[in-house]
Amino acid sequence: MIRAMREEDCEAVVDIWLRASLQSHAFMEEGYWESRVEDMRNLYLPLSEVVVDEVAPSGKLAGFMAFIGDYLAALFVAPEYQGKGTGTRLLRLAQKMRSELHLCVYARNTRAVAFYRKHGFTIKGERYEEATGQKEWLMSFCPRSAI
Structure with missing residues (x-):
C-alpha cells in the first residue's frame, strides 16, 4: 500500500535510505x-x-520517495525488495502526482540512470555535487501531453 509517511516511519525510511x-x-x-x-x-x-x-500484512516498508515541489529528491527501495516492482510503482505514482519531474542522479550509478531512462526521463545536463565531487546527471520527465 502506497501512503504518506507517518512520524513512526522515520527510522525505517532512514534505514532503507542508508542500506x-x-x-x-x-x-x-x-x-x-x-x-x-x-x-x-x-x-x-x-x-x-x-x-x-x-x-x-507485515507493515514493513519496501521503499519511499521524497519530493520538494517538482523535484524528486529521493527514490529508494530496500535491497531485499529491489527488482520486485517497488521502484516502478513509486515512480509511476510520482509521474501521476506531478505534471513534470526533475531529479539528480550520480552518473556512476548506472543502474539508477537506466531505470529513470526506461521510465521516460531524459538527461538535461550535468553538474558536480559540491559535497562529494561526483558528477550528477540532471534528468527530467515531462509527459507528451504536457509538451
Whole structure:
C-alpha cells in the first residue's frame, strides 16, 4: 500500500535510505553515507513530502520517495525488495502526482540512470555535487501531453 509517511516511519525510511545508498553507491568515499544519517533524519525528510510503500500484512516498508515541489529528491527501495516492482510503482505514482519531474542522479550509478531512462526521463545536463565531487546527471520527465 502506497501512503504518506507517518512520524513512526522515520527510522525505517532512514534505514532503507542508508542500506540502499551503501549498496548502490559503492564508488563513494567510505563512511560518507553514515555521516549523513542525522541530516537525512532531521533536515531532508522534514523538508520533503514523503510517500512510502508499505508491504501488507507485515507493515514493513519496501521503499519511499521524497519530493520538494517538482523535484524528486529521493527514490529508494530496500535491497531485499529491489527488482520486485517497488521502484516502478513509486515512480509511476510520482509521474501521476506531478505534471513534470526533475531529479539528480550520480552518473556512476548506472543502474539508477537506466531505470529513470526506461521510465521516460531524459538527461538535461550535468553538474558536480559540491559535497562529494561526483558528477550528477540532471534528468527530467515531462509527459507528451504536457509538451
